[in-house]
Amino acid sequence: MDFAEITCPTCCEVFEVAVPPPYEMPAEVDYDCEVCCRPLVIVFTEDDVYARGLGD
Numbered sequence: 581m582d583f584a585e586i587t588c589p590t591c592c593e594v595f596e597v598a599v600p601p602p603y604e605m606p607a608e609v610d611y612d613c614e615v616c617c618r619p620l621v622i623v624f625t626e627d628d629v630y631a632r633g634l635g636d
């Protein structure tokens with residue numbers, strides 16, 4: 581399983597998340613920041629991973 585580093589849009593801390601298998605791409609996963617526990621959405625595509633806040 582691959583992991584990717586993302587930056588929390590709320591607290592700007594970096595943490596690692598597990599990347600879904602390629603056949604599930606693209607995917608959007610609801611997640612709680614491991615640092616500040618604020619909800620965010622992690623967007624996985626075949627060549628990028630990033631997080632965005634729920635209100636964006």
Ligand SMILES: [Zn+2]
Pocket residue numbers: 588589590591592593613614615616617618
């Ligand atoms: Zn955070």
